[in-house]
Amino acid sequence: MVKFFIDPGHGGKDPGAVDNGLLEKDLTLKIAKCVKDLLEDYEGVEVKMSRTDDTFPSLSDRTNAANNWGADFFLSIHINAGGGVGYEDFVYPGSSKSIAYQNVIHAEITKQIDMQNRGKKQGNLHVLRESNMPAILTECGFIDNKGDAVKLKDDDFIEKLAVGHVNGLVKAFGLKKKVETKPAVKVASADKLYRVQVGAFSDKKNAENLAVELKKKGYPTVIV
Numbered sequence: 679m680v681k682f683f684i685d686p687g688h689g690g691k692d693p694g695a696v697d698n699g700l701l702e703k704d705l706t707l708k709i710a711k712c713v714k715d716l717l718e719d720y721e722g723v724e725v726k727m728s729r730t731d732d733t734f735p736s737l738s739d740r741t742n743a744a745n746n747w748g749a750d751f752f753l754s755i756h757i758n759a760g761g762g763v764g765y766e767d768f769v770y771p772g773s774s775k776s777i778a779y780q781n782v783i784h785a786e787i788t789k790q791i792d793m794q795n796r797g798k799k800q801g802n803l804h805v806l807r808e809s810n811m812p813a814i815l816t817e818c819g820f821i822d823n824k825g826d827a828v829k830l831k832d833d834d835f836i837e838k839l840a841v842g843h844v845n846g847l848v849k850a851f852g853l854k855k856k857v858e859t860k861p862a863v864k865v866a867s868a869d870k871l872y873r874v875q876v877g878a879f880s881d882k883k884n885a886e887n888l889a890v891e892l893k894k895k896g897y898p899t900v901i902v
């Protein structure tokens with residue numbers, strides 16, 4: 679079982695970055711929920727989120743929740759602001775495990791999205807420093823950049839962002855897709871079971887009675 683802790687940045691009284699009619703807290707939640715849904719298609723995966731609606735857990739609440747749960751990986755999702763353009767991600771300076779995961783995840787996200795690549799970075803940020811497990815913080819475009827904002831308003835782009843995050847985790851943790859059960863197989867076996875039951879009567883009289891009943895209900899019957 680691999681336990682992923684997903685942290686949609688900000689929330690509640692803290693909107694995060696705001697511009698171009700967008701709130702960072704809404705975008706991070708949207709991306710995080712999409713990541714959660716996609717991850718649950720894989721075997722042996724457990725997902726916990728720092729928030730699932732418009733609430734404000736403090737930074738300590740978030741890292742405490744991940745540490746107490748014993749998460750294997752901490753993924754924090756943010757949107758940037760401050761006059762730049764493009765995607766970048768951060769890990770704690772010198773954390774070799776996190777850097778190894780960053781290499782894989784960064785490659786998969788930038789492969790999915792049509793957005794400028796600002797590169798792999800390191801930063802002494804609370805969620806990266808205070809989480810006991812490998813952690814990454816992604817900054818998915820600049821809310822105050824017109825071009826990035828147009829992309830962030832597009833649900834297809836949000837889904838591609840989420841797919842990039844998930845593909846990165848799938849590769850990094852060697853996850854396998856769940857095998858889907860086919861309803862057609864169930865119908866065939868139910869039919870088989872029905873035939874066995876009808877043919878299994880040792881007393882012919884009982885079988886004949888059942889045949890009459892079935893005929894009344896419109897089933898074709900044969901007694902051998």
Ligand SMILES: [Zn+2]
Pocket residue numbers: 687688694695702756757
């Ligand atoms: Zn943020």
